[in-house]
Amino acid sequence: MNISVELHQKDLLVVNGIIKGEIDAFTAPILREKLSEIDLKENLQVNIDLTDVSYMDSTGLGVFVGFYKSINASNGHMELIGLSSRLKRLFDITGLGEIMDIQASSGEVKIDETV
């Protein structure tokens, strides 16, 4: 039941975010609130690092879908990086992996290749 969300405005049109912990029904509202603080300027690029997210459920997906929709509406772009194989599977099953820009964490990819 813990989450930490850090957002850094890198320059005018780039925001880098790092999320750590679990994203579930309890913590998702915190994440939603944090993301809603981002000023969605035209052509904004938001990169979110999920390397240290140990668990995410469908409520968490809901937050990213909501954010994806609003950033797209302002011609911006969201990229999720460092997804564990479990998180990657969640995005793949839901079909979101095909419309969103997601990157598996490099470590996890190696493990997948050896399987």
Next chain:
Amino acid sequence: MPQEFKKQYKEILEKYILRQTEHNLYEGQNISRQLIQKNISPEEVISIHKASLEEIMSDLPEEVWHSFDLLIEVMVRYGLALKEHQTLIQKQQNIKMEMELAANVQQTLLKTKVPNLVDLDIGMISVPAKEMNGDYTHFLHDSTHVGIAVADVIGKGIPAALCMSMIKYGMDSLDGAETNPVIVLDVINRIVEKSVSDSMFISMFYGKYDTSKSEFTYASAGHEPPLFYCSESSSFSELQAKGLLLGVIPNVKYEQHSIALKKGDFVVMMTDGVTECRSKEGFIEQQTIMDIIENVKDQCAQEMVEYVFHKLEELQDFEQRDDFTLVIFKKV
């Protein structure tokens, strides 16, 4: 009101001033319960204390009586906070009652009947984690087809429940059980996409069994893939079908596939309440779930789903975090 307590309080105070025993102190605890029950505010209690003390020890210095007046003033806010607290408790009880009512209405509204077929044995279990179920199952059937929708509304509680009525509305507007899964998903996606808020969406699996061909045709909108058990090879495989969640974008292409069911084969449809089970040691692996199912593969479908639910409940230490739905179609 406070007067009747005054006499009682004075006696208790007198006794305690005389002898500070556990028993006399305990009498104070008892009367405090009665005072709370009768909604007597903290400042009134201090007034009673002051009045009683005046009668017992009238010769106390003036300053002591003044200090009580200050204390009474200080306690006024506490009295207000207490009143507010009581109103909130009342409100909360009302909301709880309304929730229970709403959950009942939901159950009646969304009730689906498990069809009875000669060559297909169907088992179903759906257990909500809270009052309102965010999982939804619906059957359509005619003489030769059975349609099954298994959906999970993301977002929980009341909004999710309202969202489900939309799926039901979409299903009711279809031509019947013969409709192809991709059409079903497309229709419902259009309804949901128009009407749902940005961070709410639905994952849904739709399958159709054709009794004349013993064929199971399916499509998925971002839903957990069902497991298919082939009795000939005694092995499980996932029934994958690509497709985006309902309610994200208006035009989605869904994949549709078919498999033939032979005697003893079965399809296990579920929501993520089944696959995202967690025990103390971590996630319960898919292999564990397969093993549990395989243990009871020869029982009837209803016994199978109930067995799996109880086994997983046990593994999770009876702490159900998410709505749990499991449906089995077994060819007999």
